[in-house]
Amino acid sequence: MKITRKDVENVALLSRLELPEEEMEMYSGQLNAILEYADVLTKLDTDNIQPTAHVLPLKNVLRADEVKESLPRDLALSNAPEEEDGYFKVPKVVEG
Amino acid sequence: MDYEVVIGLEVHSELKTNTKIFCGCSTKFGADQNTHVCPVCLGLPGVLPVINEKVLEYAIRAGVALNCEILQFSKFDRKNYYYPDLPKNFQTSQYDLPIAVNGHLDIEVNGETKRIGITRIHMEEDAGKLVHAGTIVNSDYTLVDYNRTGVPLIEIVSEPDLRSAEEARIYMEKLKAILEYIDVSNCKMEEGNLRCDANISLRPRGTEKLGTKAEMKNLNSFRALEGSLAYETAREEEILSEGGRVIQETRSWDDAKGITASLRNKEQAEDYRYLPEPDLVPIVVDSARIEEIRKSLPELPDARRQRLMNDYGLSEYDVTIIIATKAMADYFDEVVSHKVDAKAAANWLMGDVAKHLNNEGLGIEASPVSADKLAGMLILIDKGTISGKMAKTVFEEMWTSGKDAETIVKEKGMVQISDEGAIIAIVDGVLAANPQSVADFKAGKEKAIGFLVGQTMKQTKGRANPEMVNKLLRERISQ
Numbered sequence: 001m002k003i004t005r006k007d008v009e010n011v012a013l014l015s016r017l018e019l020p021e022e023e024m025e026m027y028s029g030q031l032n033a034i035l036e037y038a039d040v041l042t043k044l045d046t047d048n049i050q051p052t053a054h055v056l057p058l059k060n061v062l063r064a065d066e067v068k069e070s071l072p073r074d075l076a077l078s079n080a081p082e083e084e085d086g087y088f089k090v091p092k093v094v095e096g
Numbered sequence: 097m098d099y100e101v102v103i104g105l106e107v108h109s110e111l112k113t114n115t116k117i118f119c120g121c122s123t124k125f126g127a128d129q130n131t132h133v134c135p136v137c138l139g140l141p142g143v144l145p146v147i148n149e150k151v152l153e154y155a156i157r158a159g160v161a162l163n164c165e166i167l168q169f170s171k172f173d174r175k176n177y178y179y180p181d182l183p184k185n186f187q188t189s190q191y192d193l194p195i196a197v198n199g200h201l202d203i204e205v206n207g208e209t210k211r212i213g214i215t216r217i218h219m220e221e222d223a224g225k226l227v228h229a230g231t232i233v234n235s236d237y238t239l240v241d242y243n244r245t246g247v248p249l250i251e252i253v254s255e256p257d258l259r260s261a262e263e264a265r266i267y268m269e270k271l272k273a274i275l276e277y278i279d280v281s282n283c284k285m286e287e288g289n290l291r292c293d294a295n296i297s298l299r300p301r302g303t304e305k306l307g308t309k310a311e312m313k314n315l316n317s318f319r320a321l322e323g324s325l326a327y328e329t330a331r332e333e334e335i336l337s338e339g340g341r342v343i344q345e346t347r348s349w350d351d352a353k354g355i356t357a358s359l360r361n362k363e364q365a366e367d368y369r370y371l372p373e374p375d376l377v378p379i380v381v382d383s384a385r386i387e388e389i390r391k392s393l394p395e396l397p398d399a400r401r402q403r404l405m406n407d408y409g410l411s412e413y414d415v416t417i418i419i420a421t422k423a424m425a426d427y428f429d430e431v432v433s434h435k436v437d438a439k440a441a442a443n444w445l446m447g448d449v450a451k452h453l454n455n456e457g458l459g460i461e462a463s464p465v466s467a468d469k470l471a472g473m474l475i476l477i478d479k480g481t482i483s484g485k486m487a488k489t490v491f492e493e494m495w496t497s498g499k500d501a502e503t504i505v506k507e508k509g510m511v512q513i514s515d516e517g518a519i520i521a522i523v524d525g526v527l528a529a530n531p532q533s534v535a536d537f538k539a540g541k542e543k544a545i546g547f548l549v550g551q552t553m554k555q556t557k558g559r560a561n562p563e564m565v566n567k568l569l570r571e572r573i574s575q
């Protein structure tokens with residue numbers, strides 16, 4: 001599978017990233033290298049092997065439905081670039 | 097051309113757990129913004145989610161109640177999209193191995209039973225709430241409250257088996273009733289506990305191929321659901337009959353204007369790039385556990401409908417109203433457990449009780465007249481202590497004072513006069529005072545008796561047994 005420039009544009013758009021021209025080229029190359037490497041796996045015969053859902057041999061790790069203390073709000077907001085009135089403040093989400 | 101409407105619904109229901117799906121934050125509605133958040137639900141680096149065991153149990157309950165196959169091996173996946181209501185930039189959901197698949201739900205449409213397929217039920221986390229100064233379009237920025245982020249949801253996806261806006265509403269009502277009966281969701285649509293996305297397309301009747309669909313998101317009332325689908329049906333029909341093409345898009349419902357409008361979003365193509373959630377291990381449910389949950393389910397609406405019709409001879413119409421909510425059905429069952437006449441109980445429930453509840457915007461569970469108190473009043477009617485007419489007054493008094501019927505009757509001296517001697521004395525007085533009406537009645541004017549009954553009732557302040565008054569008046573006149 002070859003990553004085209006169009007794929008990179010699409011992934012950048014979906015990820016809300018604005019990529020300058022030179023980075024567009026750079027990421028195309030890097031992503032292709034990664035995929036080529038992973039491509040090795042497609043050479044294996046996996047016909048009779050179930051897909052792996054998880055790498056650890058664990059199942060059913062559950063917790064009781066008991067309320068635990070939440071974060072104090074000022075601490076919760078302390079990493080936010082902007083806040084207002086106890087809310088996280090972000091750029092508008094819909095084009096007017 | 098004649099078009100057939102094809103509708104499928106995706107219903108999101110918040111589960112009534114104490115805590116969120118992957119962390120111990122409270123799910124309580126109405127808290128101050130960003131006070132029910134922690135590193136897990138804020139998606140801070142290095143945290144690990146752990147599944148709430150109640151979420152799994154409730155999802156299986158819903159699956160079993162909706163006749164689904166419960167997958168014995170199920171897992172979580174990441175649904176990737178970038179929107180500020182999602183602090184992790186992905187929603188933890190289930191993709192290819194949801195907890196339940198291949199179920200169905202039967203609905204009653206015009207007296208006939210129709211089976212609607214349930215494709216799947218999966219568990220996922222809710223997103224946060226966006227707040228805008230002004231509207232979403234004209235505001236300069238967006239404020240985010242993450243209290244709702246991580247509140248557990250099940251999404252119930254139907255097959256495209258619904259054929260009208262009305263069928264969609266009936267399906268949603270039935271689904272709501274079942275979720276309430278099995279006690280997994282509060283189903284308060286006004287609080288967003290239950291909301292729905294609808295896909296709708298039209299195709300020429302008799303053809304198989306599905307038309308291009310429009311999607312409506314976040315319909316949060318039955319009115320919005322039925323209204324938007326009726327509007328879309330007409331809109332798409334007009335486009336198609338004029339030879340146009342329906343565009344595949346998401347549309348929003350404007351409740352005030354009663355129209356749908358195209359919603360232009362930054363997201364161009366839907367591409368969620370699902371991947372298995374590495375932070376959560378798979379869920380394995382054995383058949384013993386599924387059976388245990390199946391056995392713990394209460395009587396569901398269909399079974400209850402059948403029982404009320406069989407045991408009490410109630411009409412389909414009456415039963416449909418009574419079973420619509422579990423609280424109403426429980427109230428009814430409690431009233432009739434006092435061995436009162438079931439038909440009378442149903443009439444009072446759908447008459448005076450429903451009227452008062454509606455007037456005050458209350459649910460039956462908040463009724464000042466409890467099931468026991470209503471039964472107490474019905475027993476007094478049964479015994480002849482009070483007439484049906486007096487009962488109206490007693491009911492009003494019960495509603496406002498909260499007292500029981502027997503106390504009210506005693507306090508107000510409202511006991512019905514059923515003593516023949518006492519009534520005869522009053523009847524004779526009325527006859528003597530109204531010779532003209534007596535003459536009219538004798539001349540064949542049946543209406544005159546009504547006037548005489550009225551006069552007698554007036555003299556007894558409504559306490560005389562009306563049937564007895566009627567009988568005695570006729571007897572005394574013909575003597």
Ligand SMILES: [Zn+2]
Nearest residue numbers: 119121134137
């Ligand atoms: Zn949390």
